Amino acid sequence: MIRAHFGLDKAPFSHEDMTLLSQQKEILDTLRVHCQQGGLSVVVGEPGTGKSVLKEALCNFDVKRLITPVVNRTLHTYTSTLRLLCESFKIDTHGKNVKCEKRLIEEAERINHLGKMLAIIIDDAHLMDIDCLRRLRLLLEDFPKNHNLILIAQPNLLSKLALTIHEDIQSRITYSVLLSALSPDDIEKFICDQLDRVALAHATFTPEAIGLIARSSEGKLRATRNLCIGGLMEAVRDRTRVVDLKQVNRVLLQPHWRRDSDIPF
Numbered sequence: 688m689i690r691a692h693f694g695l696d697k698a699p700f701s702h703e704d705m706t707l708l709s710q711q712k713e714i715l716d717t718l719r720v721h722c723q724q725g726g727l728s729v730v731v732g733e734p735g736t737g738k739s740v741l742k743e744a745l746c747n748f749d750v751k752r753l754i755t756p757v758v759n760r761t762l763h764t765y766t767s768t769l770r771l772l773c774e775s776f777k778i779d780t781h782g783k784n785v786k787c788e789k790r791l792i793e794e795a796e797r798i799n800h801l802g803k804m805l806a807i808i809i810d811d812a813h814l815m816d817i818d819c820l821r822r823l824r825l826l827l828e829d830f831p832k833n834h835n836l837i838l839i840a841q842p843n844l845l846s847k848l849a850l851t852i853h854e855d856i857q858s859r860i861t862y863s864v865l866l867s868a869l870s871p872d873d874i875e876k877f878i879c880d881q882l883d884r885v886a887l888a889h890a891t892f893t894p895e896a897i898g899l900i901a902r903s904s905e906g907k908l909r910a911t912r913n914l915c916i917g918g919l920m921e922a923v924r925d926r927t928r929v930v931d932l933k934q935v936n937r938v939l940l941q942p943h944w945r946r947d948s949d950i951p952f
Contacts, residue, residue, distance in 0.1 A: 689916075692923045699885045699919065700912045705740045706880040708873055714864050715744055718837060722753065722804040725832035727824065727859045729812075731842045732866030735909035738810075738839050741866070745806055745837075754798055757808045761815040765822045768815075772807075772823075788826055795830040805834035812838035817853055824856060868906025875901065877908070878915060892918070893931045903939055914938055 690698055697704070707715065714730065721728055732738050746755045756775035758768060769787045770780040778790050798805060807827070809815065820838075827836055838844065842865065848857040869877070875897050879889050892900075896918060904910035917938035918930040925934065938944065 688923055689919045693887060693891075693919075693928065695885050695887065697885045699887060700881050700915050702739075702743070704884065705743070705912075706877065706884060707740065707744055708737070708869070708877060710866075711737060711741050711744070714741060714866075715748065717862060717864075718745060718806065718835060719748070719753070719804075721862050722806050722833065722835040725830075726835040726861040727856075728835055728837045729844065729848075729860055729863040730837060730839045730866065731845060731863070733841065733868075733907070735907035736866040736868065737908040738866060740908060742808060742810060742839055745808070752802075753804050753806055755806045755808060757810060759810045761809060761811045763819075764816075765819040768819055768823070769826075791826065792829050795834065799831035799833045803833070805830070806837055807834060808837045808839060810839045811841075813840035813844040813847070817847060817856075821853075821856060824859065869904075869908060869911070870906065871898070871901040874904065874906070874911050877911060881915070891928065891930060893929060895932050896930050896935050899932060899935050899939075903935075903944070917941075 689695070693699075718728055718730075730738060730741065742757070745753075746757065756772060758771050758775060760771060761768070763771065766784055769784055769791075773780040773787050773791060776791060776794050778794050780787065795805060809820075809823075812820070824836070827834060845863070847853060848860075878892060878897055878900070882889055882891055892915070900911060900914045900918070904914055914935060915930075918934045921934035921937050922928065922930050927934075
């Protein structure tokens with residue numbers, strides 16, 4: 688609907704082609720460096736701060752030199768997680784754990800011999816059982832030093848790892864970073880970059896609309912994206928090509944955008 692109304696070839700604010708901000712580019716470059724020497728990296732942030740965007744960018748960055756197996760379902764036992772990891776490596780999942788581990792090590796050595804690097808991503812790692820994480824870390828000890836285990840999580844993961852009982856994991860962390868909330872200038876730059884990507888004029892969003900989006904999103908990238916898409920949908924309904932306060936306010940009236948204290952019972 689938005690593409691047809693604005694005459695676009697690509698959908699604006701698409702998950703598949705999000706523009707990285709400067710701080711995200713810096714994190715991406717650092718993660719790649721740690722892939723060259725063997726690392727354990729932790730990327731934490733509150734929901735909506737851009738962790739998923741960073742993950743997608745890492746997966747699509749250099750598919751010829753950087754292999755990025757991803758485990759998204761982290762509420763499983765070690766046995767199930769091991770098989771999910773085998774699936775992401777596209778190798779056989781049958782047999783006991785020790786056979787799966789052997790196949791994973793052999794595949795990692797094969798990748799290393801090809802001169803490629805590994806970025807093994809565990810998404811929502813704060814939901815993973817610490818014992819499962821410990822066993823994965825021990826497995827990766829037998830991998831060649833061409834890999835980086837990247838834990839993407841909410842900040843409470845660092846609180847868990849700070850406990851003395853988990854010092855064996857925390858002491859092996861080679862890089863950690865906190866994705867903070869975006870500033871209003873970052874949000875404006877993000878919106879303009881996304882408009883440039885689909886060849887829409889910056890004037891599609893008025894300065895007042897951008898200011899309201901920046902305040903209402905509270906610096907969260909996901910909320911910014913959703914408000915922009917909602918504003919564009921309202922512009923389609925109003926048969927206008929400009930998103931102003933009227934359109935953004937109409938999106939903010941939806942119950943899931945309102946504070947609990949604003950919702951009548």
